[in-house]
């Protein structure tokens with residue numbers, strides 16, 4: 028079978044480009060670039076494609092949206108608000124919703140895409156965290172990811188404020204209240220942001236340029252860098268048959284991966300269109316124009332701001348005046364919830380790869396990812412952090428919780444104040460145990476095989492179930508496990524003088540942490556020769572060819 | 579690109595060695611770039627061709643999907659023309675028509691491609707080698723040397739005058755954009771934190787009279803005698819500033835009528851004519867309007883983070899993150915029987931800020947509100 032010749036027009040164009048760019052070299056190296064496959068690798072793509080949908084729908088919105096706080100009397104087609112004074116921004120958002128064909132669809136799609144963008148990013152980040160895909164050489168891409176998440180929150184915050192309805196105004200007021208509480212610079216920051224006192228006449232147009240130009244520009248740059256690094260470093264892969272740290276196993280970029288990516292983009296786009304069509308979101312016409320004198324009860328921010336909202340709600344009423352009447356007011360009941368949880372989470376994310384490397388002393392490149400159970404402390408830390416976030420997030424809707432659970436609002440807060448400290452600890456312990464349990468299960472499968480469902484009678488009358496070796500690929504997947512490294516000399520059994528780096532208080536702490544964090548908790552092959560000795564327990568060998576041959 | 583018949587990496591490039599599943603190098607021979615012909619991939623390891631029956635079936639399903647996209651695309655355009663907008667119902671209809679045709683078009687396209695990949699394209703299990711990210715020692719050494727050589731050639735290391743003046747040159751230029759941002763802020767700086775301490779309640783009207791309390795929304799002044807059912811509440815704004823959002827953000831009030839015996843020591847009775855008390859509506863936490871009132875408990879509740887204030891007792895905080903009571907406004911009844919403000923809030927209303935200080939203690943010293 029011959030693949031024939033390249034059709035004239037394509038050959039012509041390619042030659043033209045190659046003559047000028049030498050693109051052939053790049054194509055030769057990359058057309059068949061191999062991409063490994065796993066459902067969890069698609070999570071980041073959701074975020075990527077949502078971003079493209081945001082760019083498309085957002086650009087459409089800019090054609091009609093008027094970022095101005097000029098006072099106008101509404102004369103559009105939405106009857107209940109006719110004759111009412113409002114900002115030009117709000118009026119134009121009403122116009123987009125009711126007087127522009129497809130305007131409502133684009134608005135709703137834009138908002139749904141924003142939610143999907145942030146959600147996709149978060150879940151993608153969790154995948155990367157729990158599989159340890161952030162390890163060397165991918166720390167830089169991890170940091171870019173942390174930056175992207177932070178910027179996405181800012182982008183969402185500025186976008187949410189643009190329509191200037193009563194709900195978005197409440198969000199803006201909270202933003203102002205938080206900003207003005209900052210020590211020393213708070214008043215300055217708010218006066219500069221709002222061009223004077225709150226709300227002023229400038230903030231919508233300023234947020235507009237941040238929202239449609241500055242932040243998306245930086246996002247686009249960072250996303251491109253993220254993709255380039257991913258391309259250059261190649262994707263990580265799950266442990267499995269024939270997959271090693273020295274290779275990539277999967278489908279070629281052209282044609283399979285390219286087509287799949289296209290399909291996935293269309294799928295994301297389609298789901299956003301579906302949501303934009305059938306799931307109403309942010310019906311700003313119901314809220315009315317913004318006034319600082321009013322608020323609609325039960326207002327909720329978008330989900331990604333929920334944890335900050337929860338933190339604010341949880342806080343007891345602490346405030347100190349450092350210099351008495353002279354000033355120095357520190358509204359801790361605002362400062363702590365606004366800065367601490369976000370600080371813990373973002374800083375924690377940013378330093379984790381480096382902290383882990385410091386503790387384990389693991390300076391190797393990793394291209395085969397971990398199964399979460401195989402690094403139980405990391406997984407427990409991750410789940411613990413998620414629990415912390417989750418408690419705050421739930422508390423962000425404590426009015427609804429109290430409504431649904433029929434408990435008093437105040438009790439949800441009291442319970443939340445305890446849970447925010449206790450739940451992460453419980454989550455840590457439980458997760459750690461579950462991980463070890465799962466490791467034991469793996470060891471049992473490797474050691475004894477899986478139950479085949481076949482019952483056999485032994486010569487002396489005993490009935491046993493025949494165990495057979497696990498399927499090759501499953502076994503390979505399990506055998507991808509590798510002990511979490513520890514620093515040389517950190518193990519409790521190590522004798523002699525500890526190496527220099529592990530002396531002194533910090534060094535000793537480091538050694539302790541290293542010993543606790545690393546090491547093999549449940550060796551895979553422990554299942555062997557534990558005395559049962561039934562012939563029928565399948566002798567599962569060490570599957571020579573499944574083990575990465577080279578390391 | 580012509581001499582491809584060897585498996586040696588091109589120097590300095592991360593060319594993967596043969597990727598299993600790609601045409602052999604001889605066959606790569608750049609046909610895409612205009613070469614004559616290439617011999618087929620035939621049986622390549624890692625490329626598992628679909629059997630013809632599956633592929634045929636896949637082709638049919640994918641074609642059906644693509645056709646669906648074609649039709650839905652047309653439906654989208656037709657919907658745009660057919661459904662006009664201009665009120666709630668027609669906007670909803672247009673949204674439904676445009677949205678569902680777009681959804682069908684996109685999802686069908688996605689499905690078609692997925693079927694194409696799964697049923698028509700081969701199953702792949704290609705293996706490609708990885709290389710350490712780090713360059714080899716020799717390269718690193720070369721780069722290091724070149725860097726030093728270049729630095730020496732440029733003279734930047736040898737000539738401190740050059741270096742220092744360059745740094746000096748960059749500093750003010752780097753500050754220039756920051757300086758440009760200055761006019762983002764207000765124009766008079768001297769008094770800007772002070773602005774937060776004052777509201778128009780402390781100013782007389784243009785006619786030199788005390789400023790009336792008017793109902794938010796209608797702008798009607800409030801006759802004390804008419805506001806007479808205990809437990810009643812009103813949202814109130816300053817006369818003449820009904821639409822000034824900056825002012826409303828500090829000056830909005832919540833007005834509550836009490837029976838005299840309900841008031842506790844926290845509330846200043848001198849400022850409560852006929853048991854009518856005016857508190858700032860702007861939450862002392864981060865500034866939401868504390869808009870909810872529970873008659874039986876006299877609790878004012880802020881819907882944002884549920885700070886709860888006891889209106890009968892000087893609006894002191896009984897629950898939630900707000901740290902200070904809602905300031906009480908000194909009010910009285912004027913000659914015509916209307917409610918007016920007699921002075922500004924004794925302490926700044928709204929959220930806390932650094933320069934605020936312990937304004938409550940200050941007010942106490944001056945003999946104002948407790």
Ligand code: HEM
Nearest residue numbers: 081082085086088089092138141183186187189239243309
């Ligand atoms: C990249 C992440 C982005 C996020 C998270 C985001 C988020 C949002 C949100 C939540 C809203 C309020 C929507 C509503 O009315 O319900 C909004 C409004 C808006 N966005 Fe974005 N957006 C993003 C990117 C963009 C881009 C790239 C553009 C323009 C090129 C854009 C233009 C607009 C405009 C004009 C509005 C106001 C119109 C309206 O609310 O109807 N956005 N954005």
Ligand code: FES
Nearest residue numbers: 861863864880883
């Ligand atoms: S703004 Fe009122 S409780 Fe936070």
